[in-house]
Amino acid sequence: MTRFSGSNFRTALQPRSVAKYAFQLAIIGIGYFALANATSALAAFYSSAIPVWPASGVALAGVLVCGLRVWPAILVAAFAAALPAGFPDAGAADSILPASGAAVGSTLEALVGGYLINVWAQGCRAFDTPAGVLKFALVVLGPSALIGALVDAGSLYLAADAQVESLLASGAVRWLRDAAGALVVAPAVVLWAVGSFRPFNPDKVLSASVGIVAATLVGLIAFSPLFEHGALRSALAFLVPLPLLWSALAGGERDTATGVLILSGFAAWGALAGGGPFSPTTPDEPFLLLAAFMIAVAVVSLALSAHIAGRQRVEIKLRHQEHILRAMFGQSSVGIAQIDTAGRFTLANNRFCGMVRRSAPELLQLRIQDVIDPADLPQLANPMRHALHAAEGFALEARHVLPDGSRRWVRNNFSVIADSSGAVRHLVLVAEDVTDRRRAAEDLQRAHDDLQNALGERSARLAHTGEALRIEIDQRKRVEAALKHDIAERRKAQEALMESEWRFRTVIQGVTDYAIFMLDRSGTITNWNMGAQRIHQYAAAEIVGQHFSRFYTEEEQQRGEPARALHLAGYEGKCVVEGWRVRRDKSLFWASAVIEAVRDEVGTLAGFVNITRDMTERREAQASLERAQEQLAQSQKMEALGQLTGSIAHDFNNLLMIVSGHAQLLRRRLTDPKHLQAIDAVHSAANRGESLTRQLLAFSRRQPLNPVITDLKERVEAVHEMLVGSLRGNVQLKCDIPDEVWPVEVDIAELELALVNIAVNARDAMPGGGSITLSARNVTLKKSDGVDQLEGDFVFVALAITDTGVGIAPDVLPRIFEPFFTTKALGKGTGLGLAQVYGFSHQSGGTVVATSTVGSGTSITIYLPRKQAIPVETVQAPPTQPMVSGQGTVLVVEDNAEVAEITASLVEQLGYQTARAENAAEALNRLQRGDKIDLVLSDVVMPGGMNGIALAQEIGNHYPHIPVVLTSGYSDVVQTAQSRFSILRKPFQLSALEKSIREALERGATREDGERVLQFARWRGTSGQQ
Secondary structure (H helix, E strand, O other), rough: OOOOOOOHHHHHHOHHHHHHHHHHHHHHHHHHHHHHHHHHHHHHHOOOOOOOOOEEEEEEEEHHHHHHHHHHHHHHHHHHHHHOOOOOOHHHHHHHHHHHHHHHHHHHHHHEEEEHHHHOHHHHHHHOOOHHHHHHHHHHHHHHHHHHHHHHHHHHHHHHHOOOOHHHHHHHHHHHHHHHHHHHHHHOOOOOOOOOOOOOHHHHHHHHHHHHHHHHHHHHHOOOOOOOOOHHHHHHHHHOHHHHHHHHHHHHHHHHHHHHHHHHHHHHHHHHOOHHOOOOOOOHHHHHHHHHHHHHHHHHHHHHHHHHHHHHHHHHHHHHHHHHHHHHHHHHOOOEEEOOOOOEEEEHHHHHHHHHHOHHHHHOOHHHHHOOOOHHHHHHHHHHHHHHOOOOOOOEEEEOOOOOOOOOEEEEEEEEOOOOOOOOOEEEEEEEHHHHHHHHHHHHHHHHHHHHHHHHHHHHHHHHHHHHHHHHHHHHHHHHHHHHHHHHHHHHHHHHHHHHHHHHHHHHHHOOEEEEEEEEOOOOOEEOHHHHHHHHHOOHHHHHOOOEEEEEEHHHHHHHHHHHHHHHHHHHHHEEEEEEEEEOOOOOOEEEEEEEEEEEEOOOOOEEEEEEOOOOOHHHHHHHHHHHHHHHHHHHHHHHHHHHHHHHHHHHHHHHHHHHHHHHHHHHHHOOOOHHHHHHHHHHHHHHHHHHHHHHHHHHHHHHHOOOEEEEHHHHHHHHHHHHHOOOOOOEEEEEEOOOOOOOOHHHHHHHHHHHHHHHHHOOOOOOOEEEEEEEEEEOHHHHHHHOOOOOOOEEEEEEEEEEEOOOOOHHHHHOEEEEEEOOOOOOOOOOOHHHHHHOOOOOOEEEEEEEOOOEEEEEEEEEOOOOOOOOOOOOOOOOOOOOOOOOOOEEEOOOOHHHHHHHHHHHOOOOOOEEEOOOOHHHHHHHHHHOOOOOEEEEOOOOOOOOOHHHHHHHOOOOOOOOOEEEOHHHHHHOOOOOOOOOEEOOOOOHHHHHHHHHHHOOOOOOOOOOOOOOOOOOOOOOOO
16 A cells, blocks of 8 residues: 655656656556446446446456556446436436446545455455455455445445435445456465565476466366366366366466466357356346355455465475485584484484594484494483483483494483373484593593502501601692592583583673673674663664774774774784764764783784763863862952052052152153163063053952943054054064954953054064064854853953964963963063953953964964944044143142152142142041141042941032042052042152042032043153043
């Protein structure tokens, strides 16, 4: 039965499939129509009713062979055959409904019959067994023919006002003729359509020809109207079974079905002509007799043929098995013989004949008692009687007498062969020549006897040394007992070895965590366990017999790693390796493999055993642990550096404030160029000290940033000239940043400083000149990309600076981001440039990765997170206002007397009057006394329990008209107050101080939320620009 799935449907639409389908429809439709018209024409010629409808057999055979999809051909052909001869001229409207009913009935009859036969009787194989033939007949006689008859009768009832009795009679006739036609025609068509045509066999062709010719002669003489009907001719009808019996016995199902078809055809011809054994006595009698004849002949003949063919197939199979067993019996390496209950040999293989030195014909004339030494026969009698009575086997060691009179010790293992009733009919003995073993035992016994004699003689000679003699005798007895025990255990050892091997195989097969398999000396796999199947994904049937090198990668195969592993294991006894291995689906896994050499008793290499374990997860876990440990160590290092930097930043910047402030004061007073040059050097040194502190804070991520949404392409173009200025003339800077690069959120000043630091390091790595390429790309990172220390999003902009310098050594590369680490000469670098890059990238939510090849150059890539926002446009700074002389009193709050003095001096340089306070309490006392104070300039870190931030809050609460400007070298507390107060960072420039005081006085006592933090202005030249 044809079933259509998606793939079958696509296949069916191919041109070749469509052509085949059309050919099937044409053959079935033409065959049905031609056979139906021939039947109708023959009935019209003899002016008789149609006794059988062979077209139903064609329709049923078409469904069984081609499937249900051929129903259109049956429907169209049945409709065309049912139309009257004069259609459409005469009574066209009245003939359409009966013709449609007949066509639908014939189609449903074939479809239902074909479906049920496919489901219940194995389809086209229904004729292989008698049960299948019976099911086929039941389906045809039952639902198949009945459906066609009922639909035909129903259509006649609807087309004309017919009596029920006539409709039932018409339906019964339709049922019998369709059933007879299907039972006779369908088997022959199916068997010829699906049967295999074996090579030409003259005997088979002759047998088939005899059957067909005999059926034709019997049918022609007994049934055809060509011969006159007589008594002798009627008697020939009883010879019908003979050709069918011949076909069943000498031919097969196909020849039998063909004979049935021929005989039924002649019988139907005779019935139509009104002659033969089916001569009518009533109008319907010949058709009933014919239908019964055809059904009986078809069913019985086909069932008999299927039964005989089945027996022949079983007989062929048994002969084949017998041939195999005889080959195994004859080629066995042990002696095997069969005896009857009297002991007479009935079968013996070559090995047994060679063991007793007799030929097989000679041995079959003897009994088992004739070949056993008469002295050993009593040992055979009782066990044999017990075996025949209890149907149990036994074992016997006895001497066999050879034709030359010599004896051979043979161990015979007897087993019984019983019939279905349990009675023993034969005994099978498996013989093993144990003469050599017995001789060894006898030699041992003689040695024992000799030893006993020697011991006796020695005992007589050494009677006076009785104690020593008894000790020696005990030792000899122990040796004797050990030898006897060894002889007794040898027999058990073999059985124990077999059991041990079985247990070993069971254990090995049960291991699933390890791939354990055996290799021969060339590396071919000979054994495969379940663990190997799980890890390598090969079933045993797929991999046994293949070379184990298929598990290695192509690179390792090209290097000869499989052969090297076998050679090493064979030379040293074991080879332990780790590496990537390939599974069946071409995926890789990290394996730990041990290959051990297996040697026999004499030390000859027999093969290898391979034990492989999948270490992929463990390796990934170890790598993750190492990365986590590295990250933890780096984090601890950053934390320690941050704490150190934070603790010294305040005091260090206070010292720098003193130096920088005095330098600014002196520069305003001195006029000598030499003195001014010295003052500039002092001021520059103070700035470099402040820069070192800021880079340390950036590296340890303790310096607050001012991040903004930035367009990288715009920022790189803006800083391009500054980068070029930091390079030499023989170093070329190239920029490759596309317009579609995503925005990032960074501190612009820190970004520019990071680019300068990387560019300077790249310049120093190219003393002979070269090129630096600054590029940016949008990237999506995965865990497998190997970029560690990333948190959150995995969508980044990769900003890469690549040089063509000398490169970095592999042992130096992991340390380049450490603070104060440098490979430059003393005084050529501080070791903080790349440390600032590291701190900036991590504080911006990204990371930095360095790759280098010695002699080829270095690439440093900063990964910055993508931001879904519009970049902030760069606002042009307003022009610097000229400093004007100030008015009013500024209260300077500073606990460090030197810092307070220089701060007050700088304020006085701006034209303001100053007052001092050492702490917050003293400052509040001045305000409470009503001192005329216009602005408070306070340090953040002060003793006394109240710092500068608390002081500013207190002044804001009680004296809101007095503005406050805070100053700080650095403090963690500052970060909590940046969004609420203006902070001037030490060491500050005079211009920055003037601007802060002026803006604070202009705001008056009003405070605005979200004041920006005043960034420290780097001293540039003598202008004091920020």
